Structures are given as structure tokens and as C-alpha cells.
């Protein structure tokens with residue numbers, strides 16, 4: 431039987447709706463408007479598109495958007511000074527410094543200069559530590575989006591075998607921590623994993639975050655498993671002379687075996703920005719000692 435398709439685009443729209451409702455309540459009941467500051471250094475075309483989309487969706491949800499575009503040769507000290515100003519600005523509840531930064535900057539130093547309470551990307555070392563010890567933290571947006579989709583699809587995840595392929599700091603590791611927090615039995619696979627197909631075949635949940643087009647074929651998937659494809663890879667289509675986006679799993683063969691699967695595009699991707707907006711509202715509520723929005727946190 432063919433897998434059900436987990437529609438990330440529709441789910442992200444629902445998340446944005448919840449965010450917008452919470453924002454109007456914050457405004458009406460407390461006179462507070464959540465604000466998100468996005469900092470872009472340089473002119474990387476993909477980053478410019480992301481930043482534009484983030485700004486647009488922030489405003490559409492009723493929040494304030496502050497965009498800071500700095501030239502590519504900005505000294506690191508100037509960027510750190512801007513981060514310090516945003517940390518001190520009470521109208522700013524979330525700060526995101528778009529990565530990658532130019533080579534002359536130390537990304538870790540910049541990220542760790544952000545006030546952890548405003549670190550809506552969840553990359554600050556304090557948030558990494560809080561998540562790793564099961565405490566309340568800001569959770570990285572992509573794994574948070576994956577978790578929300580898994581909860582919606584499966585309800586309780588307790589006791590399920592989860593395999594995360596990829597161990598990056600921004601996706602694989604936080605994803606594994608979140609699944610552990612849901613009481614899954616978690617395996618993290620990576621480029622040195624032995625017999626990856628067998629490891630993946632044991633999984634009730636597969637999260638692929640590798641960056642290799644269509645690497646996971648259907649015969650690695652346990653029948654009925656839930657497959658979350660984080661990968662975004664652009665490949666050539668020789669027949670048309672054009673390109674198209676594919677994930678890290680081979681969608682056609684995996685969809686024959688899985689119970690549910692996210693498509694690429696239209697799966698994890700749209701959830702990432704939706705979760706950034708969710709994190710901004712959460713940060714705003716925490717900053718003001720107010721109840722956090724239900725269903726928008728880990």
C-alpha cells in the first residue's frame with residue numbers, strides 16, 4: 431500500500447495560523463508585539479531568498495520584522511556590536527544571524543554572543559546544553575518542525591525505534607535529542623556507520639539529513655515506517671535540460687513501503703520557517719513571563 435503523504439506545506443500553514451492567533455492575543459491582552467531581527471552579512475543569493483521569506487512571513491503573522499543587511503567585508507567586531515544592540519533592545523524577542531557567515535568571521539563566536547533567550551535558531555551553546563540535558567531551551571527550527579510532524583502523524587512516539595541519518599549540529603544531533611526526549615530508542619547514523627541499510631531497516635522512524643540526493647532506497651525501509659526527509663538537493667534532469675529539487679530519500683521507492691513520508695519539496699522545508707516564527711512567539715512569552723503557546727514548542 432502506498433504511504434500517506436505528510437503535507438508539510440499545509441501543516442506549516444496551520445502552525446503559522448496558531449502563531450498569528452497567539453500574536454493577536456499578546457497584542458490585545460498585553461500590548462506586546464513579538465519582534466524578530468534577522469541579520470544577513472553579504473549577498474549570498476540563497477540566503478537573500480531565505481531572509482526575504484522570513485521577513486515576509488514574520489509580518490504576515492502580525493509580528494515586527496527587523497532586517498539588518500551588512501556588507502560582506504563587515505568586520506566581525508561590527509557584527510558583534512549589532513548583536514549586542516539587538517540583545518539589549520526590548521522590541522526584539524528573537525535574533526537570527528543567517529548562516530553561512532563570510533570566511534573571515536567566527537560563526538561560533540557570533541552565535542554565542544546572542545542572548546540565549548533570544549536565540550530562535552537554538553544554536554547557542556547554552557541552548558544546545560539545555561536540550562541535551564532535557565531542559566527547557568530554544569530548539570533548532572528544522573528538527574522542531576520534524577518533531578511536530580511526527581507527533582501529528584503518530585501521536586505518542588514512546589518506545590519506537592528511530593534512526594537519524596546525519597550528525598550535524600543543526601539537524602542530526604538536535605533531532606536525536608528531541609526523539610530521545612520523546613522516549614524513542616535512537617540511533618544516530620553517519621558516514622562511518624557500518625551496514626547502514628540494516629540499521630535503517632530496524633527503524634519505525636527514519637529521519638534523513640545527509641545532503642546526498644535520493645541516497646535512501648525503498649528496500650532500506652521497514653514496511654509501515656514513517657520517513658522524514660530533511661534533504662534539499664538540486665539535481666539535473668537530462669531529459670528536460672532543467673534541474674529539480676530532491677530529498678535524501680528516493681521518494682518513489684520509499685513511498686511504496688513506508689507508512690507515511692514527507693515529500694521534497696513541500697515537506698520539512700516549509701516547517702522550518704514556521705518553527706522560526708513559533709520560536710519567536712515562545713521567546714516573547716518567556717521574556718514577559720507569560721504562558722507559552724500550546725503545540726508550538728518541543
Ligand code: NDP
Nearest residue numbers: 572596597598601620621639640641660661662698699702
Ligand atoms: P551536513 O553536511 O552538516 O551533515 C551531513 C551528515 O550526513 C553528516 O553527519 C555526515 O556524516 C552524514 N553523511 C554524509 N554522507 C553519508 C553517507 N554516505 N552515509 C551516512 N551518512 C552520511 O548537513 P546538514 O545536516 O546541514 O544538512 C543535511 C541535509 O538537510 C542537506 O541536504 C541540507 O540541505 C538539508 N537541510 C534542510 C533544511 C530544511 O529546512 N529542510 C534545513 C537544514 C538542512 P559525517 O558526520 O560522518 O561526515
